[in-house]
Amino acid sequence: xxxxxxxxxxxxxxxxxxxxxxxxxxxxxxxxxxxxxxxxxxxxxxxxxxxxxxxxxxxxxxxxxxxxxxxxxxxxxxxxxxxxxxxxxxxxxxxxxxxxxxxxxxxxxxxxxxxxxxxxxxxxxxxxxxxxxxxxxxxxxxxxxxxxxxxxxxxxxxxxxxxxxxxxxxxxxxxxxxxxxxxxxxxxxxxxxxxxxxxxxxxxxxxxxxxxxxxxxxxxxxxxxxxxxxxxxxxxxxxxxxxxxxxxxxxxxxxxxxxxxxxxxxxxxxxxxxxxxxxxxxxxxxxxxxxxxxxxxxxxxxxxxxxxxxxxxxxxxxxxxxxxxxxxxxxxxxxxxxxxxxxxxxxxxxxxxxxxxxxxxxxxxxxxxxxxxxxxxxxxxxxxxxxxxxxxxxxxxxxxxxxxxxxxxxxxxxxxxxxxxxxxxxxxxxxxxxxxxxxxxxxxxxxxxxxxxxxxxxxxxxxxxxxxxxxxxxxxxxxxxxxxxxxxxxxxxxxxxxxxxxxxxxxxxxx
Numbered sequence: 001x002x003x004x005x006x007x008x009x010x011x012x013x014x015x016x017x018x019x020x021x022x023x024x025x026x027x028x029x030x031x032x033x034x035x036x037x038x039x040x041x042x043x044x045x046x047x048x049x050x051x052x053x054x055x056x057x058x059x060x061x062x063x064x065x066x067x068x069x070x071x072x073x074x075x076x077x078x079x080x081x082x083x084x085x086x087x088x089x090x091x092x093x094x095x096x097x098x099x100x101x102x103x104x105x106x107x108x109x110x111x112x113x114x115x116x117x118x119x120x121x122x123x124x125x126x127x128x129x130x131x132x133x134x135x136x137x138x139x140x141x142x143x144x145x146x147x148x149x150x151x152x153x154x155x156x157x158x159x160x161x162x163x164x165x166x167x168x169x170x171x172x173x174x175x176x177x178x179x180x181x182x183x184x185x186x187x188x189x190x191x192x193x194x195x196x197x198x199x200x201x202x203x204x205x206x207x208x209x210x211x212x213x214x215x216x217x218x219x220x221x222x223x224x225x226x227x228x229x230x231x232x233x234x235x236x237x238x239x240x241x242x243x244x245x246x247x248x249x250x251x252x253x254x255x256x257x258x259x260x261x262x263x264x265x266x267x268x269x270x271x272x273x274x275x276x277x278x279x280x281x282x283x284x285x286x287x288x289x290x291x292x293x294x295x296x297x298x299x300x301x302x303x304x305x306x307x308x309x310x311x312x313x314x315x316x317x318x319x320x321x322x323x324x325x326x327x328x329x330x331x332x333x334x335x336x337x338x339x340x341x342x343x344x345x346x347x348x349x350x351x352x353x354x355x356x357x358x359x360x361x362x363x364x365x366x367x368x369x370x371x372x373x374x375x376x377x378x379x380x381x382x383x384x385x386x387x388x389x390x391x392x393x394x395x396x397x398x399x400x401x402x403x404x405x406x407x408x409x410x411x412x413x414x415x416x417x418x419x420x421x422x423x424x425x426x427x428x429x430x431x432x433x434x435x436x437x438x439x440x441x442x443x444x445x446x447x448x449x450x451x452x453x454x455x456x457x458x459x460x461x462x463x464x465x466x467x468x469x470x471x472x473x474x475x476x477x478x479x480x481x482x483x484x485x486x487x488x489x490x491x492x493x494x495x496x497x498x499x500x501x502x503x504x505x506x507x508x509x510x511x
Contacts, residue, residue: 031049040113058091195462250280287309329360
């Protein structure tokens with residue numbers, strides 16, 4: 001394999017801008033730079049963002065763990081276990097110096113590869129991987145054209161005036177003068193579909209308060225306080241960053257997503273599992289934990305039909321991602337086996353470079369050895385403009401994007417408690433004493449906002465799949481003791497229906 005240059009790649013396949021050094025430092029992350037990074041012979045790598053002092057290792061692979069510990073010792077480091085996930089087994093190891101030494105998980109990974117001898121050790125390398133940092137939005141902002149998979153900067157492309165309006169400048173308050181979506185009575189012997197949202201959580205809103213169930217990750221025993229999720233992020237909106245009183249980049253993101261699901265399928269119940277910090281940082285290990293948590297909840301009787309994931313990362317070796325990133329695939333496959341469809345955002349960087357886990361939906365699953373999701377039960381979602389006839393300029397694309405929904409300038413719910421430090425630009429009293437003012441740019445007491453991103457196309461897709469399940473089962477999902485096989489069959493019917501419903505039907509995955 002020959003290392004290729006950026007100019008040799010297909011048009012549109014470019015590496016997005018990554019976060020600033022300051023933002024990376026706050027998340028304990030670093031960028032893998034192919035120009036300066038240690039490479040093995042014939043190894044092709046591309047930029048990615050990863051936790052600088054951590055690796056993920058399959059918990060049940062002793063050979064892999066021994067290889068990592070030996071490699072760390074070679075570099076003057078000790079591997080300290082932090083946390084192990086559930087049944088699919090991803091152990092998080094953190095490296096600390098035994099004496100004065102540079103701490104870099106990539107160097108440990110490369111040293112382990114260099115040490116590997118024999119078939120067993122070389123095969124064990126696939127169970128040793130970076131703890132990629134996922135982003136909800138653009139890589140250098142949060143995945144909406146505004147936050148977690150949206151667009152957050154007022155002039156996102158850096159070109160004066162381009163997309164510099166309310167829809168693309170992050171969530172902006174709006175007034176919505178419509179009644180709440182109507183929920184219907186579920187027929188006897190049936191239940192409502194359940195959509196799980198892995199995101200920032202869900203804040204207070206009259207549309208959502210009675211239909212959203214809140215859960216938290218139970219397995220974070222060794223995490224320091226800064227790495228815990230603050231459940232008040234969706235309530236106050238300002239719990240990280242500088243002392244400026246501004247709304248955190250992703251505050252309200254999960255609430256916005258829950259509102260879109262509710263509007264797409266009013267009869268669905270929503271399960272909210274917060275793992276994303278309001279500043280936007282989340283490790284791949286956290287996503288694995290969350291996906292496994294959902295499987296555990298199902299074992300305890302919780303029904304789940306669809307999972308909405310509005311975050312992703314770029315793999316350093318995309319051609320090998322199927323073989324070299326099995327740890328995040330395992331819990332997705334486990335949910336698929338239980339009859340659950342996972343919907344993931346394609347990303348907001350305007351590139352055809354694959355963003356994972358969404359890009360697994362477009363992979364060819366001919367290779368043996370790794371857990372392989374059912375193609376119909378994993379959907380990658382790109383964003384369309386409001387007209388439904390064109391792809392939003394910010395949306396990632398390519399043959400790996402398998403579904404499209406409107407995700408630009410969409411309106412949804414925001415926590416009614418969010419009112420941060422911005423104030424109206426002009427405020428006065430008229431002669432009668434009536435207050436007059438321009439719009440307060442970060443007061444969401446109206447409960448609604450307009451924003452953009454594949455983060456938001458994703459819950460629209462998830463909600464429509466839930467609605468299709470209801471449509472197929474005449475207003476409710478039949479209560480089944482073991483619905484794994486029945487659920488898979490129903491979803492294999494529901495997903496194609498939604499893809500046909502998409503307002504952009506001529507965009508096939510191979511277009």
